[in-house]
Amino acid sequence: MKKASGHRLADEAQQTLDAIRGGEVDAFVVAGEGAEKVLVLSASDPPWRAIVEEMRQGAVTLTHDGTVAYCNPELSRLLGLQRRDILGHPFEAFVAEASRPVVRGFMATHEERESELELRRADGSPIPVIAARSILHDHEGVQCCLVFADLREQRIRDQLRIEKDAAEEASRMKGEFLAMASHELRTPLTAIMGWAQYAALPSEIDDATARHALQSIEQSARTLTKLVDDILDSSRLSSGRLSLQRKDVDLRVLARSVAELMGFELSARQLTLRVEGPEDPVIVHGDPERLQQVLVNLLGNAIRHSAPGGMIVIRVEEDVAVARLRVTDFGEGIEPSFLPHLFEAFRRGGSTRSHRGLGLGLWIAEQLVQAHGGSIAAQSEGKGRGATFTVELPLTPAPRR
């Protein structure tokens, strides 16, 4: 019959303890630096002490008032102190302030228990450990005995794993981006090539077709320009090489000019755009072209995610020290689970490829707003319930003249 190995180890540990208590053993094998070593007890050694002295975990016993009565070499190594600087001192002196209640909890009970806490080294740096309290009966009566396992290596391993996962995710998304970028660039190029070849055919084409060809070529070229601009911007933004040409900008004027700029896209999908704002100018100190880019991206996003015939509202507001731009649509809405990833580069909502774009628009918008000292946030009641994007920028108190 086979027992689980954990069970067998526990059995053995119990047997070892019994043998120690019964005085049936007088030597131990301890793992030294890579090699085993045999410790022979002299008649006067309590057997447990030999084990505790050699073990790879820190250990102390405390008197009833919390004074260190015994400390093993591993703990003195962990704390970076000589044993004589630990023995006889209150143990709390070697514990980070926040962890002292944990130690007091250990002192207050006679039960065995475990807890994470932080020791404090002589140089003040913290050491995360897991501490186990056990009970020790000896000739001095019941003592509180604490054993500590260093958690630092485990923490470092955890941290490395997190960083590795993040790096892998970033590299995966870059790969996806490249695939998406080549696809996105090829589509308008194909349209341009197609129409250009058609127009070059010797056969006559009528005016209406020619106009349509030119419009399509222009539209495709504009899409290409936007894609290339986005890619260049994102590379500039991620390397911090963006410079802002700041001047006073009235957000109401900005909103109206963007509405005009996007007239073609709006009418192509039969969307109504309403621009709302106060009577007085709402002035921020920023780069007008970049702020326009932010609003174009947000409006473009709203257009892409609205059903034909729908409505979009741009609202300009002024609050205490804050200028606010809200873009609200009544379209697809955003899944709550996607909200946190909305402003990440290369992310696009939805699982289909029905939406054009590189997934850079919102990321660029956020980066640009942050470069202006502002913030951007998205709200949605969920799928099918529309979305509102809110940009907040520091308000320029009053237009100086």
Add this chain to the structure above:
Amino acid sequence: MAAKRTTSGKRPDGPPDHWVLHLYVAGQTPKSVAAIGNLRRFCEEVLPGRYTVEVIDLLENPRLARVHDIVAIPTLVRDLPQPVKKIIGDLSRREKVLVALDIRSGP
């Protein structure tokens, strides 16, 4: 010599009722000496003619502790019959050894 072998049976891995035992000791410590004596007496009495005992001195060769993951000394390991069993201590308590080795009393 790190190991002394006392063979009372014919082959170390002989018939199923043949016992192969390893006793780990540390030189001549009192408990080691006691364990060797106790084991000899015990085997002659309970397993006459069907056991092999190997005594391993870990003071001379501590690395051998790895073979059976020995922590406390003395420790007796029963390699055969399967399953492997360990008894930690100087084998002074006869009842404990009988139970631990799973030896049914009587022939």
